[in-house]
Amino acid sequence: MSDIWPAAVRDGWHPVAYARAVRSKPLATRLMGRALMVYRHSTGVAVFDDRCPHRNVRLSQGCVKGDAIVCPYHGWEFRPDGQCTRVPGSASCPAVAARSHPVTVKNGLVWTSLAENPSPFPALPSEIGNAAFDNYWWPVKGSTANLADAIENLLDPMHSYFLHPGLVRASRTPNSMQVDLTLGPWGCEARYTENRATMTWLQRVSEGDRVHSYGRYFAPTIVQIAFEDKRGLTIAITVILAPEDHHRTRPYAHFATRKGFMPAWLKRALITAFNLPILFQDRAALADQARNAARFGGPDYAIGPVDFFGPTIWRLLNGKPQAEERKTFQITP
Ligand code: FES
Ligand SMILES: [Fe+2]
Structure with missing residues (x-):
C-alpha cells in the first residue's frame, strides 16, 4: 500500500511508547511505517529514526552512554538532538546527524510527530491521569x-x-x-x-x-x-x-x-x-x-x-x- 497518510494523521502527534517502558536501553517502535528508536537521556526522552546515518544499522540495538546513543556497529555517538558527537578512532566528527523527531512526554506516554510542521498537540479527554x-x-x-x-x-x-x-x-x-x-x-x-x-x-x-x-x-x-x-x-x-x-x-x-x-x-x-x-x-x-x-x-x-x-x-x-x-x-x- 502507498505511504500516503491522511493529513490529520500525517501531521498529528502519536504515542510511540509508554514512558515507563523507556529505561536504560533504547526501544524500537514504529509509526506510520517508519522504524523509530526511543531512548532516555538525563533530561528527557529522544525519538530518532531507527537508522544510524553511517551504515544504517539499527540504533535500537545500540546502548545509551550518558546523554548519547551509541551505534552498535562502529560506535558513533549521537546526542539527543541527533548530532554526531564522537567517532571512535578519530578526534573529529563529521557534520552528520541521526534523524530526530519532536518529543512530548505527557500522561505517561511518549508522543512524537513525523511532520515537518506538526499540528498542535491534541486535547486529551480530561479523565486521563485525573486524580479524581x-x-x-x-x-x-x-x-x-x-x-x-x-x-x-x-x-x-x-x-x-x-x-x-x-x-x-x-x-x-x-x-x-x-x-x-x-x-x-x-x-x-x-x-x-x-x-x-x-x-x-x-x-x-x-x-x-x-x-x-x-x-x-x-x-x-x-x-x-x-x-x-x-x-x-x-x-x-x-x-x-x-x-x-x-x-x-x-x-x-x-x-x-x-x-x-x-x-x-x-x-x-x-x-x-x-x-x-x-x-x-x-x-x-x-x-x-x-x-x-x-x-x-x-x-x-x-x-x-x-x-x-x-x-x-x-x-x-x-x-x-x-x-x-x-x-x-x-x-x-
Ligand atoms: S553503522 Fe553506525 S557507526 Fe557505523
Ligand atoms: Fe469488540
Missing part, C-alpha cells in the same frame, strides 16, 4: 488492522452481540436502545440509553446501575467509551490509536474508574480479566477483516443503518467535512 479517578494504562500490542477499522471496531456497538456474547452483551439479540448521536467537525458522540437487562454479571458488579453509556470519536485518532450511573461516571476507557503502518494499529488504552467501590487493584484485575477475551475476539475479527479485504484487492464497504461511526470516521480521517448534526435512532431487537 483510579486510572491506569493497559499496555497491549498492535492489532492487524488499518487505523479506520481499528477505530470503528472500538466504537461500533452492534458487533458486541455477535462477537462478544456473554461478555459485553448478555445475549445475541440486540436490546431496545435509544441512540442520541451528535456529529461535528470534531468527531462524533453516541449516547446509548438502555435497560439493565443487557448487562453481563461482571458489568453489573463493576458499574452498578448504568444509566447511559457513550461512544466518542475525537478525530483523528482518539476514542472513548464511557459509562455513567445516577451519580455520574463509573468507567471511561480512552484509547489512542497509533498507526504502526497501514496494516497494523496499536491501541494505547487508558482506564479511569470511579474511586471507592472496590480497591483499585481488584478493579484493575477484574477489568483486565473481563477485557482480555474481548481484546482477543476483536483482534481476530480485525485480522480476518484486513486479510479478507486484501484478498479482494482492498476494502469495499457497504454502509448499514446502524453503522453510527464508520462514515464520520472515514470522512474526518480523510479530511472531508463533517457537518454539525444531531439525530436519534432507536435500535430494535
Whole structure:
C-alpha cells in the first residue's frame, strides 16, 4: 500500500511508547511505517529514526552512554538532538546527524510527530491521569488492522452481540436502545440509553446501575467509551490509536474508574480479566477483516443503518467535512 497518510494523521502527534517502558536501553517502535528508536537521556526522552546515518544499522540495538546513543556497529555517538558527537578512532566528527523527531512526554506516554510542521498537540479527554479517578494504562500490542477499522471496531456497538456474547452483551439479540448521536467537525458522540437487562454479571458488579453509556470519536485518532450511573461516571476507557503502518494499529488504552467501590487493584484485575477475551475476539475479527479485504484487492464497504461511526470516521480521517448534526435512532431487537 502507498505511504500516503491522511493529513490529520500525517501531521498529528502519536504515542510511540509508554514512558515507563523507556529505561536504560533504547526501544524500537514504529509509526506510520517508519522504524523509530526511543531512548532516555538525563533530561528527557529522544525519538530518532531507527537508522544510524553511517551504515544504517539499527540504533535500537545500540546502548545509551550518558546523554548519547551509541551505534552498535562502529560506535558513533549521537546526542539527543541527533548530532554526531564522537567517532571512535578519530578526534573529529563529521557534520552528520541521526534523524530526530519532536518529543512530548505527557500522561505517561511518549508522543512524537513525523511532520515537518506538526499540528498542535491534541486535547486529551480530561479523565486521563485525573486524580479524581483510579486510572491506569493497559499496555497491549498492535492489532492487524488499518487505523479506520481499528477505530470503528472500538466504537461500533452492534458487533458486541455477535462477537462478544456473554461478555459485553448478555445475549445475541440486540436490546431496545435509544441512540442520541451528535456529529461535528470534531468527531462524533453516541449516547446509548438502555435497560439493565443487557448487562453481563461482571458489568453489573463493576458499574452498578448504568444509566447511559457513550461512544466518542475525537478525530483523528482518539476514542472513548464511557459509562455513567445516577451519580455520574463509573468507567471511561480512552484509547489512542497509533498507526504502526497501514496494516497494523496499536491501541494505547487508558482506564479511569470511579474511586471507592472496590480497591483499585481488584478493579484493575477484574477489568483486565473481563477485557482480555474481548481484546482477543476483536483482534481476530480485525485480522480476518484486513486479510479478507486484501484478498479482494482492498476494502469495499457497504454502509448499514446502524453503522453510527464508520462514515464520520472515514470522512474526518480523510479530511472531508463533517457537518454539525444531531439525530436519534432507536435500535430494535
Ligand atoms: S553503522 Fe553506525 S557507526 Fe557505523
Ligand atoms: Fe469488540
